[in-house]
Amino acid sequence: MSRNRLSLLLAVLAMAVVAVGGFFLAVQPQLAQTAAAHTQTASVEQTNDTSRSELARLREQAADLPAMKRELSTRATSVPDSARLSAFIDELNATAAAAGMQVSSFTASDATAYSPAVAAEPAAAGQGGATPSASPSATAGAAPSAPQAPSLVTDAAVTGQNFSVIPVTVAVDGSFDQALQFVKGVQSGDRLFLITTVSSAERSGDDGAASSSSSWTFGGSIYVLDRSPDAAADTAAAASTKG
Structure with a gap:
């Protein structure tokens, strides 16, 4: 191989090394920073969207605050915090x-x-012995069924x-x-x-x-x-x- 070709090959190799080194030393950090900035921007936007939604909810509650205070006062009088x-x-x-x-x-x-009140257990089917079948005439004249008790409601x-x-x-x-x-x-x-x-x-x-x-x-x-x-x-x- 001639001296000129060797020098040219070394020059091309040096350029490649410089290009690769420049990429890792200069370009790659910039790309990483850009990606991190995009991720951070997306996170901030998501946080802002959540904050805007929460702010809108708080504004709605603030509009209802006077009515809520009146209701609280009524309930506090109805069931106070002492015997009074x-x-x-x-x-x-x-x-x-x-x-x-x-x-x-x-x-x-x-x-x-x-x-707290405890709901009564429903009676098991057939409990208390078999019930004889009612005749058509007896069924026609039977009294209406008893009304159902309201469902039990408790608060923890x-x-x-x-x-x-x-x-x-x-x-x-x-x-x-x-x-x-x-x-x-x-x-x-x-x-x-x-x-x-x-x-x-x-x-x-x-x-x-x-x-x-x-x-x-x-x-x-x-x-x-x-x-x-x-x-x-x-x-x-x-x-x-x-x-």
Whole structure:
């Protein structure tokens, strides 16, 4: 091989080495940085899209915030975070006065921890022995089936750690129509009062004769929901233990 050809070959080889080295030392880092920049840009765009969606959701909630605050205030009054028996008695007195009655007695028992209701197990098919087939005439005259009880609804956020029940009994004196008006007022009042028992006793007049007024006794429950952070933590711990 001549000297000129060898020099040319070495020059071409050197150029190739320089080109490859330039690619790895200059071009490749730039390409890597460009790819990283594209990836970062896509991630930022995705984050921005998520932020825009969250911002739109928060704006919608902010528009509903006044109504939500009013509803919260109503519910907090209906089921307060303490017994507040004095306020409840004042409400009973006002309701009775509006119905033309007066509260003759009021008693409240100690609060008890809430125990979630448990749905009854459905009866097994055929339990209790075989039932004879009804004749066509008997079927035609059979009484309609009993209405189905509403489905049981519970909330894991309401437990014995933060929810309590206070049994109360209130007695009022008045006529039947006045008692109906009193019950309607109590059921639509600020404080939730679930009436479970009703009894009445006819009152006698001053001369011993029967009068149109009766003594009405209503028994039921009012409720207290502890909204403190400690109660919420106890409820969460109880839920995790059950899980």
